Amino acid sequence: MTNTAQKKTVTLTDNSTGKSYEFPVIQGTVGPDVVDIRNLYADTGLFTFDPGFTSTGSCESKITFIDGDEGVLLYRGYPIEELAEHSDFTEVAYLLLNGELPTAKERSDFDYSMTHHNMLHEQLAYFYRGFRRDAHPMAVMCGVVGALSAFYHDSLDINDPHQRMVASHRLVAKMPTVAAWAYKYSLGQPFIYPRNEMRYAENFLHMMFATPCEPYKVSPILAKAMDRILILHADHEQNASTSTVRLAGSSGANPFACIAAGIASLWGPAHGGANEAVLNMLKAIGSTDRIPEFIRRAKDKNDSFKLMGFGHRVYKNYDPRAKIMERTCHEVLDELGMKSNSLLAIAMELERIALSDDYFIEKKLYPNVDFYSGIIFNAMGIPSSMFTALFALARTVGWISQWNEMMKEETQKIGRPRQLYTGAVKRPFKPLHQRE
Numbered sequence: 001m002t003n004t005a006q007k008k009t010v011t012l013t014d015n016s017t018g019k020s021y022e023f024p025v026i027q028g029t030v031g032p033d034v035v036d037i038r039n040l041y042a043d044t045g046l047f048t049f050d051p052g053f054t055s056t057g058s059c060e061s062k063i064t065f066i067d068g069d070e071g072v073l074l075y076r077g078y079p080i081e082e083l084a085e086h087s088d089f090t091e092v093a094y095l096l097l098n099g100e101l102p103t104a105k106e107r108s109d110f111d112y113s114m115t116h117h118n119m120l121h122e123q124l125a126y127f128y129r130g131f132r133r134d135a136h137p138m139a140v141m142c143g144v145v146g147a148l149s150a151f152y153h154d155s156l157d158i159n160d161p162h163q164r165m166v167a168s169h170r171l172v173a174k175m176p177t178v179a180a181w182a183y184k185y186s187l188g189q190p191f192i193y194p195r196n197e198m199r200y201a202e203n204f205l206h207m208m209f210a211t212p213c214e215p216y217k218v219s220p221i222l223a224k225a226m227d228r229i230l231i232l233h234a235d236h237e238q239n240a241s242t243s244t245v246r247l248a249g250s251s252g253a254n255p256f257a258c259i260a261a262g263i264a265s266l267w268g269p270a271h272g273g274a275n276e277a278v279l280n281m282l283k284a285i286g287s288t289d290r291i292p293e294f295i296r297r298a299k300d301k302n303d304s305f306k307l308m309g310f311g312h313r314v315y316k317n318y319d320p321r322a323k324i325m326e327r328t329c330h331e332v333l334d335e336l337g338m339k340s341n342s343l344l345a346i347a348m349e350l351e352r353i354a355l356s357d358d359y360f361i362e363k364k365l366y367p368n369v370d371f372y373s374g375i376i377f378n379a380m381g382i383p384s385s386m387f388t389a390l391f392a393l394a395r396t397v398g399w400i401s402q403w404n405e406m407m408k409e410e411t412q413k414i415g416r417p418r419q420l421y422t423g424a425v426k427r428p429f430k431p432l433h434q435r436e
């Protein structure tokens, strides 16, 4: 539990009554302290008002730490740069779920579980066939992941820690199959089944690009790049989709339904949909000489256009994931012989111009994780409609780790924010003939 040993407090004074109220300040292991206002309403009759939760800690968590001013991201205390360099996605998944890096035995047991839970119930293949072929993969994923709760009844008891872990393993293990099948369905190609001799990212790429007609060899460099991208997206503390998963879970909803809710939240262009939007923006810019025009539009208050892939609610310094993503982007384009990729040239020039522009400097707008990922996916042959689906695939382990953490809390209660009501006061019903 958090440390209150120093007994720091803050005092709130209500000027209308002259009364003062003291609230405890709680310290975490690192990061800003928080004011514990759980008794605020009971003590004062007041709520807080914080749309967008910019100043609100919604939970206590031991999973991920971000220092947005310093550009730091830690999973269970380990810097993202070290994990991206020395670990792999399944090991990071184990770390997020369990709190520690696995021993050799734990790792091989976890690998076994990941490979032996990666198939989908065969009936789900028919479920896919109910969608239109041109359905957005995120629409398919919302539906299929929500439907998993109709297939895996033996892991729905949220009060049983073993069933919670089985559901978590199932979700992480099955998600590459769910995503790859959404793609295959859109192409009208046969579904490719998972292969247990392959590692997680390699298996995913195989299910995406193989056909039954001929052997398909996944490039080790592309598999490594995909694995790193999955690590970079695996968790990011209490962002919109994770908060959605926690809020859905707080009512006691089953884990498959909660992750479906997270996928829905991730879909938006301000969140996971940004990598698709970045690629569309780079294509719309078309050539480096048109960049100033788009920079001008991004700065214009009367224009709704934003530089996609720039800015972040938390990072007010360079997003550490974006740096790794940029390096990965160069590696992938080298491997594919696409060094002179025109979208990369536009992205690099756009970044250079934006980072020396007063508007972006003053507002602390730096490239975020999505700025380069779209170029990588595009070069790999992944269509832009699948970009957010890949984000969802990677983030599933973060969502389910956060859900598990919440479910273990003894004091866990349903999430129920309050509001500042500014609507009509109580008034009598007006019959139709009296309305004008």
Ligand code: CMC
Binding pocket: 239, 269, 270, 271, 272, 273, 274, 298, 299, 305, 306, 307, 308, 309, 310, 311, 312, 313, 314, 363, 365, 368, 369, 370
């Ligand atoms: N281009 C131009 N201006 C921007 C941008 C941008 N990309 N981002 C923020 N601003 C401006 C914004 O208009 C505001 O100006 P003002 O103070 O004059 O009103 C100021 O910077 C502060 O921005 P904000 O919208 O209040 O910041 P926020 O924390 O609410 O939003 C954001 C963060 C990520 C939603 C926003 O920066 C954005 O829409 N970026 C583009 C979309 C994007 O790349 N999203 C991916 C986020 S990273 C992946 C993920 O977490 O899912």
